[in-house]
Amino acid sequence: MEIVVCVKPVPDAETRLRTAADGSTLDIEAVKFVLTGYDESAVEQALLLKEANPGSKVHVVSAGPPPRTEEVLRASLALGCDLATWVEMPPGVAPDPVSAARALARAVAAVPHELVLCGKNAGDDEAGVVAGALAELLGVPDYSAVLDLRWDAAASRLRFQRSTEAGVEKWEAPLPCVVALQQAWNDPRTAKLPAILKSRRLPIAKVPPEAAIPATGTTRPTKFELPPPRTGAKLIEFKTPEEAAQKLVKVLKEDAKVFP
Amino acid sequence: MPDFSLTPEQESLRDLARKFARTEMAPHAAECDRASRFPEEIYRKAFDLGLLNLNLPTEYGGSGLGLFDQCLIVEELAYGCGGMTTTVIAHCLALAPILLDGSPEQKERFLKPIGAEYRLAAFALTEPSGGSDPGSMRTLARRDGDGYVLSGEKCFISNAPQASLFVVFANTDPSQRHKGVTAFVVPRSANGVTVGPDDEKMGHRASSTAAIRFDDVRVPASDRLGPEGGGFSLAMRTLDHTRTPIGALATGIAQAALDHAASYSLKRETFGKPISEHQAIQIKLANMAQAVQAARLLTWRAAWLIDRGQKGTLESSIAKCFASDAAFAVADEAIQTFGGYGYMREYPVEKLLRDAKLTQIYEGANEIQRIVIARELLRGYG
Ligand SMILES: Cc1cc2nc3c(=O)[nH]c(=O)nc-3n(C[C@H](O)[C@H](O)[C@H](O)COP(=O)(O)OP(=O)(O)OC[C@H]3O[C@@H](n4cnc5c(N)ncnc54)[C@H](O)[C@@H]3O)c2cc1C
Numbered sequence: 001m002e003i004v005v006c007v008k009p010v011p012d013a014e015t016r017l018r019t020a021a022d023g024s025t026l027d028i029e030a031v032k033f034v035l036t037g038y039d040e041s042a043v044e045q046a047l048l049l050k051e052a053n054p055g056s057k058v059h060v061v062s063a064g065p066p067p068r069t070e071e072v073l074r075a076s077l078a079l080g081c082d083l084a085t086w087v088e089m090p091p092g093v094a095p096d097p098v099s100a101a102r103a104l105a106r107a108v109a110a111v112p113h114e115l116v117l118c119g120k121n122a123g124d125d126e127a128g129v130v131a132g133a134l135a136e137l138l139g140v141p142d143y144s145a146v147l148d149l150r151w152d153a154a155a156s157r158l159r160f161q162r163s164t165e166a167g168v169e170k171w172e173a174p175l176p177c178v179v180a181l182q183q184a185w186n187d188p189r190t191a192k193l194p195a196i197l198k199s200r201r202l203p204i205a206k207v208p209p210e211a212a213i214p215a216t217g218t219t220r221p222t223k224f225e226l227p228p229p230r231t232g233a234k235l236i237e238f239k240t241p242e243e244a245a246q247k248l249v250k251v252l253k254e255d256a257k258v259f260p
Numbered sequence: 261m262p263d264f265s266l267t268p269e270q271e272s273l274r275d276l277a278r279k280f281a282r283t284e285m286a287p288h289a290a291e292c293d294r295a296s297r298f299p300e301e302i303y304r305k306a307f308d309l310g311l312l313n314l315n316l317p318t319e320y321g322g323s324g325l326g327l328f329d330q331c332l333i334v335e336e337l338a339y340g341c342g343g344m345t346t347t348v349i350a351h352c353l354a355l356a357p358i359l360l361d362g363s364p365e366q367k368e369r370f371l372k373p374i375g376a377e378y379r380l381a382a383f384a385l386t387e388p389s390g391g392s393d394p395g396s397m398r399t400l401a402r403r404d405g406d407g408y409v410l411s412g413e414k415c416f417i418s419n420a421p422q423a424s425l426f427v428v429f430a431n432t433d434p435s436q437r438h439k440g441v442t443a444f445v446v447p448r449s450a451n452g453v454t455v456g457p458d459d460e461k462m463g464h465r466a467s468s469t470a471a472i473r474f475d476d477v478r479v480p481a482s483d484r485l486g487p488e489g490g491g492f493s494l495a496m497r498t499l500d501h502t503r504t505p506i507g508a509l510a511t512g513i514a515q516a517a518l519d520h521a522a523s524y525s526l527k528r529e530t531f532g533k534p535i536s537e538h539q540a541i542q543i544k545l546a547n548m549a550q551a552v553q554a555a556r557l558l559t560w561r562a563a564w565l566i567d568r569g570q571k572g573t574l575e576s577s578i579a580k581c582f583a584s585d586a587a588f589a590v591a592d593e594a595i596q597t598f599g600g601y602g603y604m605r606e607y608p609v610e611k612l613l614r615d616a617k618l619t620q621i622y623e624g625a626n627e628i629q630r631i632v633i634a635r636e637l638l639r640g641y642g
Contacts, residue, residue: 071268078272193276193310193323200269 001056001151001175002112005046006104006130007076009033009068010123019224026224028092033068035075038119040188042181045149046117047080047189053151059111063087063095063103063209070204078191078199085111085205095209096219097125101133103209109138110207114175115158120145120182131180142178143171149179264560270332273325277333280311281340289341292466293611296458298422299466303347307378311337315352315359315501320367321375322355327501328563331508335556338512342615343466345512347380349505350418350467353623354381354427356498357443361486370425370445382423384414384472385495391416392628394429394495395438399474401430408432408484410444410452410477416622420455420470424448428474429495432488441491445483452477463614500573503623504566507559507579510587510619514555517587517594517612518548524598535597544597548590555583574636581629584619591616 011017012032020027035043043060050056060076062069066088073084087103089095095103108116116138118131128144135142149160152172162169163182191199234251238244252258266274284302292299306312314330316322325333330352337345358370373379387397399412410430420426426446433440446453456471486494522545525536535541562575591613595602602609620626 067268071272074268075272190279190309191276192308193273194318196272196276197269197323200272 001049001053002114003046003049003056003058003117004108004111004113004115005039005042005058005060005076005081005117006108006134007035007039007043007060007062007072007119008100008122008124008130009062009064009072010036010039012036013123017226019226024221024224033071035072036119036123037183038121038123038181039072040119041183042117042119043076043079043081044188045181049115049149049151050080053153057082057112059083059085059113061085061087061104061107061111063089063100063107065089065091065093073204074199074202075191077202077204078196079189080195083111083205084202085207087209088206089209097122097127097129098133098218101130101137104130105134105137106210107207108134113138116140116176116178118178118180120180128180131178135178138176138178140176140178141173142180143173144180145182146171146179147182149181264557266332270329273329274332274336276309277311277336278339280306280309281336281338285337285340285344289344289466290608290611292341293343293463294465294605296460296465298347298458298468299344300422302344303380304378306348312348312351312378313355313375314348316355316371316375317359320371322371326563326567327504328560328567331505331559331563334505334508335512335515335559338509339516340512341466342509342513342612342618343464345509346418346464346467346618349502349509350383351380351423352505353498353502354383354419354423354425356501357383357427357485357494358445360497360501361443361490361494362445366445366483366485373424379424380419380422382417382419382426382472383498384417384420384426384428386414386416388413388415388471392625394441395492397429397431397441398434399428399430400434401432401442401444401479403432404478407478407480408444410446410474410479413471413473415471416459416469417472418467418469418622420472421458421468426453426472427485428472429491430474436489438492439489441495442488443485443491443494444479445485446474446477446479450477450479462617463611464618499623500571500576501566503576503580503629504559504562504572506619506623507555507562507576507583510580510583510616511552511555511559513612513616513619514548514552514583514587514590517591517609517616518545518552520609520612521545521548521594521597524601528599541597544593548593551586551590555579555586558582574633577624577629577632577636580619580623581626581633584616584626587616587619588613 012034015031018027046058050058058081060073060081062073069086073086077084085107087107121128131142145162146160152159157172159172236247284305288299310323313322314325318324385394389398401408401410428444428446429441431440432442452475454473459469525541526534528535558579562572562579565575566572594609598609601607
């Protein structure tokens with residue numbers, strides 16, 4: 001099976017975020033960009049499908065500026081993806097979701113693709129737009145919030161589940177299609193040290209973005225602010241559950257006045 | 261121009277070690293310390309990820325890292341747990357003499373199995389009669405037919421309880437003192453090898469340490485590393501390669517102590533303000549930060565020199581000695597910053613002091629490092 005996974009460089013949740021001087025972007029000076037939750041799940045799913053279906057190839061694609069985009073592509077190669085394509089945006093330009101979908105669609109259309117996997121949302125803006133837009137641009141159906149994806153070779157069908165508020169739905173679908181994966185139903189693997197070293201030397205195909213895609217995109221953030229620091233929290237220190245309960249009741253009665 | 265930035269490749273190696281240290285090692289550090297437990301499952305995971313055979317070349321299934329990259333990883337691991345990191349570096353220490361003086365056939369025979377599956381090795385130099393003066397060792401290797409017969413005792417050998425092979429230094433001609441020292445590879449399964457009980461230690465309690473007795477152990481000549489009498493030089497060349505990672509290990513402990521102290525100082529309030537606003541605490545933190553950075557940079561420089569093919573005896577001794585003294589001092593100040601809580605087992609900093617202490621002792625006590633530093637230094641004058 002020809003599998004394509006689309007990934008996005010997202011700020012590491014462990015780095016301290018700050019707004020840039022212009023007030024509408026993130027100060028990326030000290031930010032580390034990584035593969036996050038949904039995308040890690042998508043890569044893991046692609047690798048599991050490849051392992052279960054010998055002869056399959058996994059091609060990872062990302063659209064974005066240097067150096068962060070190269071880093072997530074190399075991280076994906078280190079995990080076991082076979083090929084990588086980078087739609088190289090100018091430094092500092094991170095595409096908005098629709099521009100990203102257009103850039104990815106062009107790159108995906110140019111390579112063999114039967115199954116296209118994405119994370120359900122990006123770990124940073126949580127827009128959840130790319131998979132649907134990508135499917136539309138490729139002219140194939142898309143399925144979102146998917147988990148437990150398997151290929152039934154005998155029936156030539158994908159079999160998977162969708163988690164919805166009403167419960168879990170069971171689906172089957174033919175190829176080609178785009179599938180947006182739910183986060184972390186699988187336990188994504190960690191790249192091994194020799195694979196990390198090897199991934200630095202693997203080629204990454206670079207393609208220029210379509211000239212028609214404006215660098216500023218179709219949507220643009222106007223203001224970016226960090227949530228106000230939380231106040232009013234009270235930490236109760238305790239040694240035993242009894243002590244915790246007693247202290248909590250005291251706080252609820254005397255400070256919060258929830259009880260008389 | 262010197263360049264202190266890491267390459268993207270080095271950053272990704274460091275990130276792997278950092279993630280492993282913080283998610284796999286640190287959560288078990290206190291428990292293993294308390295129970296003196298050797299967490300084999302963690303070492304197996306380290307093996308799987310390529311974080312165990314750091315210095316083993318890729319052709320034998322290892323990670324094949326240069327010394328600088330090894331140091332980046334060792335610092336991160338030690339941040340998670342110094343004791344667990346000792347298991348890793350003691351293993352690499354045992355591989356080094358085979359890599360240095362092993363014949364191609366010996367490397368194939370001894371190192372391939374180590375790269376292929378989780379197995380530990382141990383480096384057995386120290387004896388009860390004294391670790392600082394290996395020339396006076398009493399373990400003998402008597403020529404017998406086409407091989408040798410080993411008898412004697414080694415002590416304080418890291419990984420001895422679990423290792424499948426030992427690199428053992430023994431004297432083939434005691435009249436020659438250090439010029440009679442010869443190195444052998446001895447499988448644990450050899451007849452006459454007895455490993456003593458696990459030593460009860462002050463720190464690094466997730467690592468294992470024991471004595472090994474050799475009662476007329478037959479070793480074929482094909483398992484001798486290098487020539488007869490070449491063992492002392494081999495041990496010294498080995499330590500030239502493995503001293504620097506002790507600097508990295510100490511730096512990791514020191515960084516952990518600084519991080520704990522700084523975050524605690526922002527939360528703990530006395531006299532109506534966080535203790536981080538008392539100048540006495542600020543001065544402590546400032547001194548700790550200087551020590552940590554100096555330790556790291558000295559370690560990096562020694563590793564960088566050795567990777568460029570220099571011997572680096574002076575620089576690696578300086579790095580090991582400075583970083584280990586710094587780690588002890590920084591852990592001490594971290595406890596002081598925590599006040600009474602720092603003295604309690606429930607808080608993480610007292611373990612750091614106990615762990616830092618060992619880095620001043622093993623792989624050449626700091627008194628010996630200072631002798632080496634002065635000797636190398638004075639060479640440049642006379
Ligand atoms: C937890 C642990 C793990 C270890 N792991 C290993 C291992 O895997 N393999 C191995 O071979 N060894 C190992 N060692 C041994 C370690 O390397 C020795 O303990 C160390 O070299 C010191 O030797 P010693 O303990 O015999 O002290 P001694 O040599 O008896 O020294 C005692 C004191 O005298 C000082 N001293 C000695 N000679 C001089 C001198 N000429 N001038 C000034 N001061 C001097 C020393 O610095 C020290 O302070 C380990 C030790 C420990 C504690």
